[in-house]
Amino acid sequence: MADGIIIIDKPQDWTSMDVCAKLRGIFHERRIGHAGTLDPIATGVLPVFVGRATRAVEFASESEKEYVAGLRLGVETNTQDTTGTVLAERPVSVSQAELEQVLGQFRGEIRQIPPMYSAIKVGGKKLYELARKGQEVERQPRAVTIHSLTLEEQTGPADYTLRVRCSKGTYVRTLCHDIGRALGCGGCMSGLRRTMAAGFKLEDALPLEQVLQAEGPASLLLGVDAYFADxxxxxxxxxxxxxxxxxxxxxxxxxxxxxxxxxxxxxxxxxxxxxxxxxxxxxxxxxxx
CATH class of the missing domain: 2.30.130.10 (PUA domain)
Incomplete structure (x- = not known):
């Protein structure tokens, strides 16, 4: 029986549950959980808890996280990222200084309306299930905390890279959408890489393919006490x-x-x-x- 924690660098186009399902087969262990869902578009740090280590998931999922996100201005989509259907396109005439100024509105405690394409339940139904049927329902704003939000670089005429450190429950694509709204041109998320979760960083993470090909994958597991190292x-x-x-x-x-x-x-x-x-x-x- 395998017990411990493995930090996966989640590949794009995999769901977090896809990763867990694959690891159940590798470790021959039914009890597997992760700390913090990553959308299929996202890559990066996914802490996975195996065996008795799943008892620590409740502590890990509460922790703050850090992301590097792509912000594309001038485009709004139904998913608030570039995988969705475009709802509106507008010309962009925003300077870096204007963007920097607007970012200040989103630091500290803010309120977010969860996106329709999310797993939050309203009336017993997951929002994304309703969204796929073309339905939209009222969602209550939720308080989240943006501990830090910095503009890292401009990568194109309307494309920027942001670094975000935030509390549990923050939707980075909603943050990108709201920043676009505040600038008057709209915006969406063009990419997402999680660089820290549950205290683990990218340098702690292993590519999923490496784990799948390992002859003795149990040797890659960290002891569950690694999570409580502080x-x-x-x-x-x-x-x-x-x-x-x-x-x-x-x-x-x-x-x-x-x-x-x-x-x-x-x-x-x-x-x-x-x-x-x-x-x-x-x-x-x-x-x-």
Missing amino acids: RPVLILKPPAEKKVRNGMSLFLPETPDGEYRVYGAEGTFLALSRMERGRLTTIKSFFPV
Whole structure:
């Protein structure tokens, strides 16, 4: 049985679930999940959790993400990216300085109306299912946070590259659409590459083809504790380890408050735990039962 995390550099035209389905076959493991869906147009960092490591997905999916996105001005589509049907085209006479000024409106906490081509459910139906039938329904704006938004370069008369660091739930194609609207000429996303998710970066990612061709793919898996690498380590002696394995809390009055990666005496990663007022309790356990 395989357990661990593998960071995939998702290829274009694959869905995130396509990647997971392929890895289920490679690792012979039904329990596989990912941290943050990437649209088929997108490439880049897709953290995939295998086996017992899927218990960490809930933490990873909440984290902020970073993207490099193509912004094409003067074009609006029904999907808010260049894969969709063109709804409107307008001439573009925007300077870099004007674009830079408008970007300032989209930094910090903003409100986005989710696109119709998304997996959000309204009335029990996924929006993209309704959109494919030609239906459009009212969507409530949602608060998201744009931690940073920078103009990297101009790549054509109406094409730009943006770097976006944002909270969970942000639609970068909607950001491109809204920037175009703010400039008065319309816009859409022409490409997307995720450069960071769940704390993992592109340099941590492996091309999917390399993983599929590997003779021993399990050797490519990172331990699930790699995701919690920013927490300090706490190593327990055997009696304390037994208590943690039995779901009990520990009293360790000399240990400072905070979250810890907790290991057994032999180096087995046991749990992500919280120390509060001298008492250690398990947030989530990761040892085999």
